[in-house]
Amino acid sequence: MRSPKDFFAPLAVGAPDPVREIPALPSRMIHFFDPSNEKMAAKVPDLAKKVDVLLGNLEDAVRADRKEAARRGLVEIARANDFGATQLWTRINSLDSPWVLDDLITLVTEIGDKLDVIMVPKVEGAQDIHYVDRLLAQLEARAGLRKPLLVHAILETASGVANVEEIAGASPRMQGISLGPADLAASRRMKTTRVGGGHPGYLVRTDPVGEDLHTGRTTYQQDLWHYTVARMVDACAMHGILPYYGPFGDIRDVVACEDQFRNAFLLGCVGTWTLHPVQVDIARRVFSPEPSDVAWARKVIAAMGDGTGAVMIDGKMQDDASVKQCRVVAELADKLAERDPELKQAYDEATKEALA
Numbered sequence: 001m002r003s004p005k006d007f008f009a010p011l012a013v014g015a016p017d018p019v020r021e022i023p024a025l026p027s028r029m030i031h032f033f034d035p036s037n038e039k040m041a042a043k044v045p046d047l048a049k050k051v052d053v054l055l056g057n058l059e060d061a062v063r064a065d066r067k068e069a070a071r072r073g074l075v076e077i078a079r080a081n082d083f084g085a086t087q088l089w090t091r092i093n094s095l096d097s098p099w100v101l102d103d104l105i106t107l108v109t110e111i112g113d114k115l116d117v118i119m120v121p122k123v124e125g126a127q128d129i130h131y132v133d134r135l136l137a138q139l140e141a142r143a144g145l146r147k148p149l150l151v152h153a154i155l156e157t158a159s160g161v162a163n164v165e166e167i168a169g170a171s172p173r174m175q176g177i178s179l180g181p182a183d184l185a186a187s188r189r190m191k192t193t194r195v196g197g198g199h200p201g202y203l204v205r206t207d208p209v210g211e212d213l214h215t216g217r218t219t220y221q222q223d224l225w226h227y228t229v230a231r232m233v234d235a236c237a238m239h240g241i242l243p244y245y246g247p248f249g250d251i252r253d254v255v256a257c258e259d260q261f262r263n264a265f266l267l268g269c270v271g272t273w274t275l276h277p278v279q280v281d282i283a284r285r286v287f288s289p290e291p292s293d294v295a296w297a298r299k300v301i302a303a304m305g306d307g308t309g310a311v312m313i314d315g316k317m318q319d320d321a322s323v324k325q326c327r328v329v330a331e332l333a334d335k336l337a338e339r340d341p342e343l344k345q346a347y348d349e350a351t352k353e354a355l356a
Helices: 038-047 064-080 100-111 126-143 158-162 164-168 181-188 226-239 254-267 277-286 291-304 320-339 341-355
Strands: 029-033 053-057 087-091 117-120 150-155 174-179 203-205 219-221 242-244 272-274 310-313 316-319
Touching (some): 029 277, 038 064, 117 126, 272 277, 291 320, 320 341
Parallel strands (some): 053 087
16 A cells, blocks of 8 residues: 555656646536547537537547547647647547557657546546556656646446545546446446436336325336436545536437436536537536526625624525535636636626625
């Protein structure tokens, strides 16, 4: 076991010092694209203006005979574009694949200065993060990088869920964790073929009225992923990193997509994956606090002064805990307002009206 005092020491001679606090940058949507697809590559400059995070995908959805083309395409895209405030991430191939070593060597040494986060699929435990951590340090030293790359784990195996707390705290590089529902469902032997979202068979039913067991009983569809998302959020909060919902596979069902994203947002997730442009606007709307909620949060903070004691506002008791809740909303709104002028105007107008 490493000594706690060595946790923030570089793992290779010449590697940059690890970060001591993960930057909470806006990342409402992590938008996936295939770098081997020339049509998608051509859209990158426009996409970069619309999303918080662009992710060059090298793993699932990229055929085996296109892996090298995707890797090379990402290098070319990174070199050719200025992403401004938009983060550039990549999802490498799984650690048991024949492509992952070349993924890391190529990307870190050739475009490590353009990448922000490396997403690692199918993380089973802290040992997977330790492997990536040391290798990244060696490659950063070779490339002369001055800023360490961050690591994002995907929770998509039963072992990963069982070990989520140790994964979250495995390295100073840990930026966050995403739910990977499809692979996780297979790993758990769940009987669903959907990618995220609920299932009509996973439900509760009201009690019978009288002796009739069949009529007048309402059913309510339940969320297959509530336990996993909640546990992931707790693990991330415990270690100061960021939780994300993963993919919602039914592109046409924008209503259920919005519901699933909002559930994740309310539970504590800061963003989600988007697989199609139609999901980008949904993620932006859902993972940005409502102007009315921001105005209320700012009103409570203003009324509470130093944040201690208790006050009554509009017939509702507010105390120290209320201020903490409100600061979560207000601080998120402030960060998003720096990136989105329209949101800033909406938040400021709502706050002005609430404080009048």
